[in-house]
Structures are given as structure tokens and as C-alpha cells.
Amino acid sequence: MSLHSTSHLEVRRLTYADLPIVTAIERRSFVTPWSLAMFVLELSKPSGICLAAVRDDQLVGYLVCSRYDTVWHVMNVSVDPEHRRNGIASELLGRLVSSVPSPETAQFTLEVRESNHGAMALYAALGFREAGVRRRYYQDNGEDARIMWRTPATRRGALDDVPGIEVGAPGVRAR
Numbered sequence: 715m716s717l718h719s720t721s722h723l724e725v726r727r728l729t730y731a732d733l734p735i736v737t738a739i740e741r742r743s744f745v746t747p748w749s750l751a752m753f754v755l756e757l758s759k760p761s762g763i764c765l766a767a768v769r770d771d772q773l774v775g776y777l778v779c780s781r782y783d784t785v786w787h788v789m790n791v792s793v794d795p796e797h798r799r800n801g802i803a804s805e806l807l808g809r810l811v812s813s814v815p816s817p818e819t820a821q822f823t824l825e826v827r828e829s830n831h832g833a834m835a836l837y838a839a840l841g842f843r844e845a846g847v848r849r850r851y852y853q854d855n856g857e858d859a860r861i862m863w864r865t866p867a868t869r870r871g872a873l874d875d876v877p878g879i880e881v882g883a884p885g886v887r888a889r
């Protein structure tokens with residue numbers, strides 16, 4: 715167990731004041747990072763849930779989730795590289811799942827680069843299952859996205875309540 719993992723982790727709402735550190739982590743985490751304006755747009759949506767993970771007064775991770783009709787779309791999850799593998803993303807996703815109305819029946823979806831095996835393992839451990847592919851979704855290298863869902867069915871190992879793969883977030887930017 716690392717030193718980091720022994721100190722208290724607070725999860726709270728993400729705010730506009732957090733965005734300078736968020737965009738700094740974002741640039742260290744993604745080949746094509748979101749801009750400040752994209753985070754501002756997501757934070758401005760009243761139906762979304764945006765969370766910050768804070769350890770020792772330092773923001774160490776964040777999660778952005780939008781609601782499209784009845785489906786929760788996880789748009790962004792990232793953890794400061796120096797704080798990874800300490801359960802922070804798991805804590806953020808767990809808090810998201812417990813924050814939505816009717817958590818037992820809620821449906822969550824996301825896209826993940828097919829080469830991002832670490833993220834896929836994280837999501838699978840939390841009940842997400844692969845259910846489709848978006849071909850050449852990522853414009854920087856033409857990589858496919860794996861579509862993952864977390865629903866009551868995926869949590870019991872089935873896919874029978876997963877909506878068709880065209881259900882998703884219109885206008886979600888590939889990266």
C-alpha cells in the first residue's frame with residue numbers, strides 16, 4: 715500500500731474554480747485533451763454530475779458525466795499520474811453510481827479506446843460490459859472505441875437491457 719492510499723480521499727462536486735488544475739491533469743492524461751471551454755460547457759449543464767477527488771487539499775482526479783434522456787454518459791475520468799492505482803477512479807465512479815436517482819436501475823455508458831486496457835479493467839470491475847464498437851471513433855489515430863454499459867443486466871453478466879449501440883451522446887467529441 716502506498717503512502718498516498720493511507721490518507722483520506724474526499725469526493726465532492728467539481729467547480730469552475732477547479733478547472734486550472736483539472737486542465738493541467740487533462741493535458742498529462744490524454745493525447746487530445748479537452749479544452750477549458752469543454753469543461754465549462756459540461757459544468758454548465760444542470761442535469762450532469764461532475765465530481766472532484768481531493769486528497770490532502772489537492773485535486774487528484776475528476777469525473778464528468780452527462781445525462782442524455784434516461785442514460786448517464788460518462789464523458790471523462792482522469793487521475794493525476796502520480797496518484798494512479800490508489801483506487802481514486804474507482805471511488806469517483808462508485809460515487810457517481812450512488813449519486814444518480816434510482817441507482818439500482820440506472821443505465822450508464824461510455825466509450826473507451828480499445829488499447830486502453832487499464833481503463834477497461836477499471837470499468838469491468840465496476841460492472842460495465844462491452845456492448846459494441848464505434849469504428850475509427852478517435853480522430854487522432856483512427857482507433858476504434860469500445861462501447862461499455864453498466865445496467866442491471868450487465869451487473870448480472872447479461873446484456874438484455876442494453877440499448878442499441880446507436881443510443882449515446884450526440885455530439886460527443888472523439889479523442
Ligand SMILES: CC(C)(COP(=O)(O)OP(=O)(O)OC[C@H]1O[C@@H](n2cnc3c(N)ncnc32)[C@H](O)[C@@H]1OP(=O)(O)O)[C@@H](O)C(=O)NCCC(=O)NCCS
Nearest residue numbers: 743791792793798799800801802803804826832833835836
Ligand atoms: C484509467 C484511470 C482513470 C484509472 O485511474 P486509477 O485511479 O488509477 O484507477 P483505480 O486505482 O481505481 O483502478 C482500479 C482498478 O482498475 C484497473 N486498472 C486501473 N488502471 C490500470 C492500468 N493502468 N493497468 C491495468 N489495470 C488498471 C485495476 O484492476 C485496478 O485495480 P488494482 O489497482 O487493485 O489492480 C487512470 O489511469 C487515468 O487517468 N488514465 C488516463 C486517462 C484515461 O485513460 N481515462 C479513461 C478514459 S476512457
